[in-house]
Amino acid sequence: MTTNIRTLMAALAFASTALMGAGTATAADQWFVLGEQTIKASDPSAQIKSTGNRWEKDVKQVKLSTEGADVQITQLVLNWDNRRDDTLKDVGVLKAGGQTAPADAPGRKGRLTSVTVQYKILGNASAATLKVWGLD
DSSP, X not given: OHHHHHHHHHHHHHHHHHXXXXXXXXXXXXXXXXXXXXXXXXXXXXXXXXXXXXXXXXXXEEEEEEESXXXXXXXXXXXXXXXXXXXXXXXXXXXXXXXXXXXXXXXXXXXXXXXXXXXXXXXXXXXXXXEEEEEO
16 A cells, blocks of 8 residues: 555655746747837937737847947837836947847836837948837
C-alpha cells in the first residue's frame, strides 16, 4: 500500500514539474516595426500611427530608431489605448542608425496607438526615417 502511495506521489510530482515547464516555454521576445514615417527638417513634429490589429499593437516595450540623419528629440509622447499617455522630455540626439533605450509599457503589456514626436533634424539633411519598434 505504501509503495502505491509513493509511486502515485512521484508520478504527481513529475507531472506537476512537466506542466510548469511547459507553461514557461514561450517563444523568445522579438522586436518588430509598429510604424514608420519619413520626417522632414521643415516640420517640427510628427505623429506615427501603429499598424496592425489590436493584438499586434499589444507590446511590452517601445523604442525608436532613425535612418538617414541624426535627429534631436525634444519630446516624445507614447499614446496608449485605455491608458494614460507617457510623455518623455529631452530624449536626446538619436544618431543615424541608432536607437533609443526601450520604454516600458504601462502594466505588463499595453496597446500603443501612436507616437507623437517633436524633433529637429541635425546637419544638412532634409529628411530622415523614424521607426517605432515594439517588443512582444
